[in-house]
Amino acid sequence: MAIFDxxxxxxxxxxxxxxxxxxxxxxxxxxxLVEQCDLAHGTSSRFHGLLHSGARYAVKDPEAARxxxxxxxxxxxxxxxCVENTGGFFIQLPGDDPGYADKWIAACTEVGIxxxxxDVRNLLKCSPALNKRIIRAFKVMDRTVxxxxxxxxxxxxxxxxxxxxxxxxxxxxxxxxxxxxxxVELTNMLTGEKSLIGCQMAVNASGPWIGxxxxxxxxxxxxxxxxxxxxxxxxxxxxxxxxxxxxxGDGDIxxxxxxxxxxxxxxxxxxxxxxxxxxxxxxxxxxxxxxxxVPELEKCRLIRAFAGVRPLYxxxxxxxxxxxxxxxxxxxxxxxDGLDGLISIVGGKFSTFRLMAERTVDLVARRLGVNxxxxxxxxxxxxPVPKGALKxxxxxxxxxxxxxxxxRLGDDFAEVVRQAGHDPQKRRIFCExxxxxxxxxxxxxxxxxxxxxxxxxxxxxxxxxxxQGTFCCYRTLGALSKYPRFVVGDRLFLTDFLRNxxxxxxxxxxxxxxREAQLSLGIYFTIFGLERMK
Amino acid sequence: MMCRDFDLAIIGAGLSGLIAAAKAAEMxxxxxxxxxxxxxxxxxxxxxxxxxxCLEQPEEVCRRxxxxxxxxxxxxxxxxxxxxxxxxxxxxxxxQRVCSDNGCHYLENKGxxxxxxxxxxxxxxxxxxxxxxxxxxxxxxxxxLVVGFKELKDFYPEMLVxxxxxxxxxxxxxxxxxxxxxxxxxxxTPNALASRLEQPDILTGVISRVRNFLSPGSLVLFxxxxxxxxxxxxxxxxxxxxxxxxxxxxxIPPALPGQRLLKTLLHYLKxxxxxxxxxxxxxxxxxxxxxxxRLDAEGAGGSIKIRSRAFVLATxxxxxxxxxxxxxxxxxxxxxxxxxxxxxxxxxKDFFNKDGHPFSKFGIVVNDRLQPVDGVGRVLVENLxxxxxxxxxxxxxxxxCGGGVAVATGYKAGKLAGEVGR
Numbered sequence: 001m002a003i004f005d006x007x008x009x010x011x012x013x014x015x016x017x018x019x020x021x022x023x024x025x026x027x028x029x030x031x032x033l034v035e036q037c038d039l040a041h042g043t044s045s046r047f048h049g050l051l052h053s054g055a056r057y058a059v060k061d062p063e064a065a066r067x068x069x070x071x072x073x074x075x076x077x078x079x080x081x082c083v084e085n086t087g088g089f090f091i092q093l094p095g096d097d098p099g100y101a102d103k104w105i106a107a108c109t110e111v112g113i114x115x116x117x118x119d120v121r122n123l124l125k126c127s128p129a130l131n132k133r134i135i136r137a138f139k140v141m142d143r144t145v146x147x148x149x150x151x152x153x154x155x156x157x158x159x160x161x162x163x164x165x166x167x168x169x170x171x172x173x174x175x176x177x178x179x180x181x182x183x184v185e186l187t188n189m190l191t192g193e194k195s196l197i198g199c200q201m202a203v204n205a206s207g208p209w210i211g212x213x214x215x216x217x218x219x220x221x222x223x224x225x226x227x228x229x230x231x232x233x234x235x236x237x238x239x240x241x242x243x244x245x246x247x248x249g250d251g252d253i254x255x256x257x258x259x260x261x262x263x264x265x266x267x268x269x270x271x272x273x274x275x276x277x278x279x280x281x282x283x284x285x286x287x288x289x290x291x292x293x294v295p296e297l298e299k300c301r302l303i304r305a306f307a308g309v310r311p312l313y314x315x316x317x318x319x320x321x322x323x324x325x326x327x328x329x330x331x332x333x334x335x336x337d338g339l340d341g342l343i344s345i346v347g348g349k350f351s352t353f354r355l356m357a358e359r360t361v362d363l364v365a366r367r368l369g370v371n372x373x374x375x376x377x378x379x380x381x382x383x384p385v386p387k388g389a390l391k392x393x394x395x396x397x398x399x400x401x402x403x404x405x406x407x408r409l410g411d412d413f414a415e416v417v418r419q420a421g422h423d424p425q426k427r428r429i430f431c432e433x434x435x436x437x438x439x440x441x442x443x444x445x446x447x448x449x450x451x452x453x454x455x456x457x458x459x460x461x462x463x464x465x466x467x468q469g470t471f472c473c474y475r476t477l478g479a480l481s482k483y484p485r486f487v488v489g490d491r492l493f494l495t496d497f498l499r500n501x502x503x504x505x506x507x508x509x510x511x512x513x514x515r516e517a518q519l520s521l522g523i524y525f526t527i528f529g530l531e532r533m534k
Numbered sequence: 535m536m537c538r539d540f541d542l543a544i545i546g547a548g549l550s551g552l553i554a555a556a557k558a559a560e561m562x563x564x565x566x567x568x569x570x571x572x573x574x575x576x577x578x579x580x581x582x583x584x585x586x587x588c589l590e591q592p593e594e595v596c597r598r599x600x601x602x603x604x605x606x607x608x609x610x611x612x613x614x615x616x617x618x619x620x621x622x623x624x625x626x627x628x629x630q631r632v633c634s635d636n637g638c639h640y641l642e643n644k645g646x647x648x649x650x651x652x653x654x655x656x657x658x659x660x661x662x663x664x665x666x667x668x669x670x671x672x673x674x675x676x677x678x679l680v681v682g683f684k685e686l687k688d689f690y691p692e693m694l695v696x697x698x699x700x701x702x703x704x705x706x707x708x709x710x711x712x713x714x715x716x717x718x719x720x721x722x723t724p725n726a727l728a729s730r731l732e733q734p735d736i737l738t739g740v741i742s743r744v745r746n747f748l749s750p751g752s753l754v755l756f757x758x759x760x761x762x763x764x765x766x767x768x769x770x771x772x773x774x775x776x777x778x779x780x781x782x783x784x785x786i787p788p789a790l791p792g793q794r795l796l797k798t799l800l801h802y803l804k805x806x807x808x809x810x811x812x813x814x815x816x817x818x819x820x821x822x823x824x825x826x827x828r829l830d831a832e833g834a835g836g837s838i839k840i841r842s843r844a845f846v847l848a849t850x851x852x853x854x855x856x857x858x859x860x861x862x863x864x865x866x867x868x869x870x871x872x873x874x875x876x877x878x879x880x881x882x883k884d885f886f887n888k889d890g891h892p893f894s895k896f897g898i899v900v901n902d903r904l905q906p907v908d909g910v911g912r913v914l915v916e917n918l919x920x921x922x923x924x925x926x927x928x929x930x931x932x933x934x935c936g937g938g939v940a941v942a943t944g945y946k947a948g949k950l951a952g953e954v955g956r
């Protein structure tokens with residue numbers, strides 16, 4: 001059994017966990033993050049990618065709204081290549097309670113959220129897809145954020161200062177002695193091997209799995225597991241985030257990302273934190289509600305549906321779903337349960353992950369007697385890609401590939417361009433939908449935490465476009481033959497990848513996506529006969 | 535506006551439509567083939583899959599596909615093969631003759647399925663194959679060399695070899711090797727590469743480089759890019775130059791064997807005087823008293839009205855554009871014929887489910903004369919026949935029968951139309 005030693009083990013590789021790892025390393029505290037699957041496989045990549053202005057929560061939850069507002073400003077500053085400054089609108093439609101608008105304006109003013117009433121005619125000119133019968137519209141400072149990218153940026157920043165990450169490592173036991181945590185036992189989900197990390201403290205940042213982790217030491221942490229389904233359209237339907245000006249509900253947020261638009265979400269309580277299967281019924285409901293804002297929605301091509309499980313924290317079990325606070329809670333199990341060295345960070349939102357990490361590490365530092373202050377709000381998380389590097393990239397990769405790659409890769413962009421400059425093979429486009437080059441794929445494949453085609457996908461967006469991996473996963477696997485990790489089981493790699501993609505395609509299986517599915521069957525059943533491969 | 539008269543008007547340029555046109559024209563009919571696009575033939579392997587696996591043991595490759603189909607239609611009367619059993623073997627012979635007469639030889643394996651390697655390293659059963667793909671006794675080879683091109687992005691010899699080894703069918707002494715060669719230049723599409731390989735000096739260069747990798751008794755596998763003409767001259771020249779058998783394996787599109795098949799059939803239609811209009815979408819039809827009187831179509835040049843004694847619907851399934859799906863229902867796009875679908879989920883949760891997915895079987899129900907019928911078997915349009923992937927009841931991704939159904943139903947429709955007035 002491999003044995004490691006560190007000060008703090010962070011459990012969970014989502015936004016909060018990786019944020020904590022970065023914060024720890026900036027304060028000079030040694031940390032290892034352990035994650036049961038790949039980074040960002042859970043809730044942190046299964047949301048609409050909206051960086052809230054705070055306006056959505058102003059009426060119901062002013063404290064959450066204030067936190068959103070502040071974090072929005074901070075992230076924009078520290079992570080420019082992960083955040084797009086789209087702006088957003090709140091839109092009141094016929095039938096929406098006009099009284100709510102007044103309440104909302106007052107609440108936003110109270111919190112300090114900047115809102116500006118927009119001229120409806122102008123708005124309709126700029127966003128022709130919108131319902132022509134809009135009554136009022138307000139501009140807010142919503143932005144969009146790429147969860148995958150932000151999490152990688154957190155990890156890169158932590159690694160530069162000695163932070164470590166172990167993916168596909170599930171916590172199977174938390175060891176304690178004399179009322180204190182002494183270590184964490186891990187099982188590798190790919191190999192079954194066990195390992196042990198000796199530590200002084202463990203932070204449970206496992207999102208919807210938080211109860212499962214706490215149960216390892218016999219504790220109970222009560223989270224509501226609230227599934228939210230979203231759908232991705234193959235069009236940029238709007239240039240700004242669109243919110244409905246009414247109490248938050250299903251299907252009332254449109255978020256543009258690159259060439260696609262995400263519409264969400266639903267809200268359904270589930271038992272299993274891994275229950276991320278979107279249902280066709282939810283998709284149809286979303287379209288029905290979304291049509292009120294964007295009437296032509298039915299005719300737009302869908303790419304897929306996906307779902308994430310929100311971990312909503314509550315101390316009592318009397319309320320559920322959207323009535324539960326989007327606020328977070330820091331649970332010190334020494335105070336609550338007499339177990340020293342275990343902290344749980346529960347609830348919250350993607351938008352406020354940095355603040356959650358700061359509060360958590362404040363407590364960790366106090367316990368460890370470390371005085372260093374939090375620097376995560378000031379220290380840049382990623383640096384803008386220098387103009388010279390972008391220019392060189394455009395020369396080597398072409399304009400559209402270079403622009404997309406620069407955003408995805410951030411600080412690593414210059415290196416990928418340098419290698420592609422030497423080797424023309426690396427300039428080949430492997431994912432034509434998302435414009436991912438072989439150079440970019442190899443760059444992440446060499447990375448220590450890349451084990452499956454799904455990992456390559458999350459790190460590059462390979463296979464996320466309209467073909468949903470039909471062409472690119474085959475060629476990616478072929479090109480990765482030189483990496484021993486990728487030659488152990490071609491069948492398994494391909495079938496796992498395509499099965500996972502299928503999960504999000506089936507709820508939208510009509511129109512163009514059904515054609516695409518038939519092409520996919522033609523390739524993997526008819527041409528390759530993969531379904532019977534031994 | 536143009537108005538034209540024909541004996542037979544076929545909508546769709548997929549395999550079934552092309553075969554229907556060839557057969558009817560051979561029988562002296564005035565035939566029009568009208569299509570929106572090039573169909574899916576060029577996306578295919580270029581092989582004709584007839585029936586892949588045993589009925590009782592779906593993992594076992596079936597050794598007598600024609601007999602297996604005869605048994606299958608005894609059980610499953612809804613399968614398209616049940617409507618064309620009378621012409622099944624005849625249609626295969628017709629297909630072979632037409633292709634051979636036009637320079638693209640198709641071989642059968644004495645009534646057995648061929649077991650051919652794919653670019654992924656799997657082996658797949660198929661029935662009629664172009665000469666350039668007809669690997670005989672793959673598993674008896676003493677040595678296999680897989681050759682890739684550095685200009686080509688979609689072919690990986692190492693992946694092919696490591697998976698082929700896993701098939702477990704090879705002689706343990708069989709030696710498998712890979713080689714990468716090139717024709718010069720940067721990245722090439724399969725078509726551009728195939729066109730380069732038609733140039734004698736380039737081919738000679740490839741032969742001299744690949745020679746160095748050969749061991750005695752080698753069998754050489756190439757990606758499906760050996761020439762962009764109808765014939766398989768490049769594969770033959772390679773085999774002669776390398777002095778060993780040379781074959782193309784099936785791969786994801788674009789691949790040349792499917793394109794060659796399309797070229798061959800289109801060439802033949804031209805020879806026998808079929809009028810072919812491409813880039814023209816059938817938009818609707820006038821039906822009166824159970825007869826289709828007129829077909830309306832629109833293309834870049836404007837709209838046309840087509841009168842014909844008989845019509846063939848060969849527009850394919852969802853991929854081909856013959857069927858369209860909206861949430862909860864599917865429709866047919868030209869005649870608005872009823873589509874046999876199912877209630878409930880159209881798909882299985884597992885993409886790789888060995889029974890496939892229900893939507894594959896969606897389509898138009900027909901009688902033994904390929905006329906569309908309603909739920910109680912009444913003919914909906916007297917002078918219309920439906921062929922190929924538009925038909926209901928065929929699970930071709932799993933059964934491996936897409937090509938066979940297209941050829942047999944297309945042939946029968948062409949023959950029935952040809953017999954009218956005789």
